[in-house]
Amino acid sequence: MIVTVDYGTGNFGSIKNMLRKLGHASVISSETTDIMAATRLILPGIGAFDTGMKQLKATGVIDALNAKVLQEKVPVLGICLGMQLMTCGSAEGQVPGLGWIDATCQRFHFDPNPEKLKVPHMGWNYVYPQRKHFLMQEMHPEPRFYFVHAYHVKCNRKNDILLQTHYGYDFTASFQKENMMGVQFHPEKSHKFGMRLLDNFVKQS
C-alpha cells in the first residue's frame, strides 16, 4: 500500500490523482496503523520548515516513520518541504529535521545577482542526473520539473546527490540514500516527467 503522510500541509490531492492516473491505488493518512502497513511512503509538504516539523510531531507519526524508514527500510519519497524535513535542519527555522540524510537547508542567495533572479525559485527547470538511478529510468532526455521553493537542500555527502538544477548556481534537486529519496520539485505537477518519476518510485524501488 502506498501511503501519503497527511500532517496538514501539502498538496495531497494532486499526488493521489497522479498515482491514480498511473493505476496505483494510494491512501492519504495520518494514522500510525496505515503508516506501519505501508509498502511505499510519500512525505509531501509546502510552507515553512518549523511549521512542517511541528505539525509532523503533533500528528504523532514520527516514531512510526523512523521505524519504517530506518529499520524496515521501506522506500520513502519526500516532495518539496517533505524532502527538506528529511535533512538535519534548515536555516529557515530552529527545529531539527528528521535527520535521515546528512544535509541542511539554506535560502537561495545570489551575490552579485546580475540576472536579477527572484526568490522563490518558481517555475519549470531542467534537472541534471549526477549518477544512474531507477527514479530517472526511461526518462525523457531533457527532463524538466516544476519548482516552487525559497530554500534548498545542501548535502554534506556528495554521493547522496541524485539530481542537480541550476538557478544562479547548482543546487540539489534530488537526493537518494538507500531507501530514502527526496525531490525538491513537484512531480505531481510536472506532466509526463513527474508521472515517469512517480511510476519509477512505485514500481522500481
Next chain:
Amino acid sequence: MVFTRVIPVLLLRNAGLVKTRKFRDAKYIGDPINAVRIFNEKETDELVFLDITASPQGKNPPMDLLHDIATECFMPLCYGGGIRNLEQIRNIIRVGVEKVALNTITHEKPELIGEAAEAVGSSSVVVSIDVKKNVFGKASVWTRGGTLNTKKDPATWAQEVEKRGAGEILLNNIDKDGMMTGYNLELIRTITHAVEIPVIACGGAATTEDLARPIKEASASAVAAGSLFVFKGKHRAVLISYPEPETLKALFN
C-alpha cells in the same frame, strides 16, 4: 535556467468556459475539463482559472468543479473568483489547486492577503490587479470583475499588496482583454519597476511572438493570455492551442 512561464487564463461562467472582450461579451467556448486535458497533452506550464461571475454575483468558488479540474490537471493550477476568507482558501488548496488569486476581497479586507500568505505560503497567494484607463487616459485599478473603479493608482496598489505578503501579481489590462492587439508594455513596466515580486502580464496577446515582449521589454516574470490559446483566425473559431516546447525555448532565449 528556469523557463519563462507561459500561462493560459481560462474564464469560468456557470461551469462553462467563456472568453471576454474588455471583460464583456462573454462567448461560450467549451468544457473546462476537456480544456485541461488538452493543455495536459500540450505540456502547458501552468493554468489559471478565473470564475468571472463569482464576485459580481456574490457566489462562492465552485468547489465541485475545482475538485474535478484539479483531479485532471497535471500542471500547476491557480484559481480566482469569489474567494472571501481563509477557509475557502484552505479548501481550494486542499483539493489540489496550488495557488489562489485574490482580487475583490483585497479591496474590502486587504489583511486577508497576509493571513493567506501565513496559512498557505506566500508563493500560493496571487493578487490579481485589473487596470483600466478612464476617458482622460488615467489608469486606475478596477475590481468586482471590472465593474467597480477603486480609483487606486496601479503602481501604489501593487506595492501595497507586495508589502502585505502577495507572492505574485497577475496584472490584467481590461482595455486590452480579448482585443488581440498586443500587451500594454507601458503599464507592465510601471508595475514591474514598482515591485520585487514576480508579475504575470496578461491582456492583449495576439501571436506567439507577442509573448516575448513583456518579458524582454518590460521585465515581467511570466506571461498569460486567453484568446491566443482558445481562438484561431480572425473569426475567432474555438481551437485550444499552446506553443510547442521548442518554440517557447527559442522565443525566450
